[in-house]
Amino acid sequence: MSNVIKSNGFTNESLDWDAWLDVIALEDATExxxxxxxxxxxxxxxxxxxxxxxxxxxxxxxxxAAFNAIMYAPGGMSRAERELGSLVVSRINGCVYCASVHAQRFEQLAKRNDTVQQVFDNPYGSGTDAREKAIAKFSAELTEQPDAVDAAKIQALKDVGLNDLEVLDLIHSIAIFAWANRLMLNLGEPVFPDGSKAEAQ
Known part of the structure; x- marks a missing residue:
């Protein structure tokens, strides 16, 4: 993996996650x-x-099925850019575990981690070029004020080259992590490699 990044309680390290409620035991699981x-x-x-x-x-x-279709379907927005949208959402929502996963996937796909550092430091304005900045900005806007997203905000994505299918892919990526972050945050907590448990700042 690339260099370890730690900022504001977030990291690109591989984390574990502990549920606060009972999980199924494999030996007792149904078929x-x-x-x-x-x-x-x-x-x-x-x-x-x-x-x-x-x-x-x-x-x-x-x-x-929904997750796999949104994050891995061929065509449309690149997988790295879907991961960037998911990373911004997870950073804003304070989901340390999800942010670590999407930071790693972005790095693997984009072959760099400069944008990850920016998102961890401050997701607003993050991105290394106009397209990444527009994706990060829209991801933040849809996460924080979904009712305020309008045609002008969609046009800002098109102005940097996104087509209709890519815009749809980005919206789906943001939406599924608006949901997934809340599951993770309400059902358990991240565990760092040293065994500690902490919340994002």
């Missing part, structure tokens, strides 16, 4: 719970997040 864990994520069987959500396998299945 459908095991199946949905295997469908959801390669690490789902060892993740408190998935082991908690697997209490409701049908809902987890729908969540995973």
């Amino acid at each position: 459908d719970q095991i199946k949905v864990l295997e469908e959801s994520n390669p690490k789902a069987k060892t993740s408190d997040y998935y082991l908690f959500l697997a209490h409701q396998p049908d809902i987890l299945r729908q969540r995973s």
Whole structure:
């Protein structure tokens, strides 16, 4: 991995996440719970997040299908830019765990971490070029004031080269993490590599 970044309680290190409520035990799981864990994520069987959500396998299945379609579907916005939108949302919402995941994915896809440092330091105005800055700005605006997003804010994205499908992909990426951040923040807490637990500032 690239250099470790730490700023305002956020990091690009790999974190764990501990659920505050009971997770399913694999030895007691139903056949459908095991199946949905295997469908959801390669690490789902060892993740408190998935082991908690697997209490409701049908809902987890729908969540995973939506997530995979939004973040990994071919065409439209680049995966790195979807990760940037998700990173900005997670930074603003104070979701340390989600921010670490999307920081790492952005770095892997973009092959750099300068924008990650900027988002952690201050998500407003972050980005290394006009397109990234517009994506970060829109992500912040839709996160904080969704009712204020209008045609002018959409046009600002088009002015830096985003097409309709890319705008839609960005909105979906922002929306799913507005939801996912709240699940993570209300159901558990991040665990740092040294075993400590702390909140973002």
